Amino acid sequence: MLRLSALYRYPLKSGKAEPLQQIGLDKLGLDGDRRWMLVDEASGRFLTQRAVAKMSQLSALWNSAGGLTLSAPGHAPLDVALPGSEAELRGVTIWRDTLRVPDAGGAAAAWVSAFIGKPTRLVQIPLERARSTEAGFGKDDDKVGFADGYPLLLIGQASLDDLSARIGRPMEMLRFRPNLVIEGGDAFAEDGWKRLRIGDVEFRVVKACSRCILTTIDPQTGERSADREPFATLDTYRKTENGAMFGQNLVNDGVGRLEVGMPVTVLE
Incomplete structure (x- = not known):
């Protein structure tokens, strides 16, 4: 069974993560995320x-x-x-x-x-000044605050475990700055999802997330990895013409609340 295993908010873009047990959702994703x-x-x-x-x-x-x-x-x-x-x-x-x-x-x-x-x-950024998400993905009225392109980022725990095994040491999930972490599925199962439901809220999967050198920064120390990991390994088996992909960008359809432990249902 799939379940929501972790929730993270980033009130300041590129600042420290805030782990959460529960949180509400508004039009721009998690309440207060990257505002x-x-x-x-x-x-x-x-x-x-x-x-x-x-x-x-x-x-x-x-x-x-x-x-x-x-x-x-x-x-x-x-x-x-x-x-x-x-x-x-x-x-x-x-x-x-x-x-x-x-x-x-x-x-x-x-x-x-x-x-x-x-x-x-x-x-x-207040709600009324929110940006539009990237043209060509999602719906015309999808909005985002100061996140790079979309309101939410989801990563499967099994995907991180697969990457860590290939590198030969455990990688911190926070290197990838997700909002939602899902456990219980296969590695990179999220690549095939189109819609899912957590609690009373439905989400659309709109685009895979292209990763950059930011993943090489240790979230605890702020130091860069001398061996360029995990980006170096990601680039060997997750590379596409648009970059090395890890995680999926989501848009929430509607508002509600999320809580760690909630079951996740893949609708499509």
Whole structure:
């Protein structure tokens, strides 16, 4: 039997993961997932672990006031309020998308600039300013926050076990930054799924996820693997014309709640 074995939220794009036991879903995937982002102050271009590996050590968790609490080794924690309707809008660029979103203010900017080591701003994306998912995949009204392209990423535990066996040492699931981890199936069974249901929510599988050098960053230490694993091995048996694939991008149809342990039903 397939079951949901783990849930992860990433409040800040490319920040630390937040393991969850249960969580709600809205139009943009898991409540609060990748709704905040760091951008270069001068260009507005988004920052991730691909260029700033130490972002893996940056914790940004939702707080009881509805904002974000930033923390990192050597830096005092900072509570950041959710930007209100009067907040300054900042032009930002994420991949090919350019949009204007609320800026989190001067105190947050000073904190993240000190952490990154150059002038940086913290921005937030409300539902009404969400981006469209990649054209040609999914539906025209599918939306996404600051995740790379789609609201949710699913990985089968058996797929990671297969990869770890080929490498010869266990790989951390968080190198791949999934939202949903499924156990009970065969390795890469998720490649053949089109629709599934968890609890009362149905999901569409819209596109395989092409992996990059970010997978070589140890999520605990922020250090890159000297042997380029697990990307090097993935590239030997999961490579396609669009890259080395690992995991499936999903869109949720409707809202509801997920909880670790729920059964997963493949509908198509």
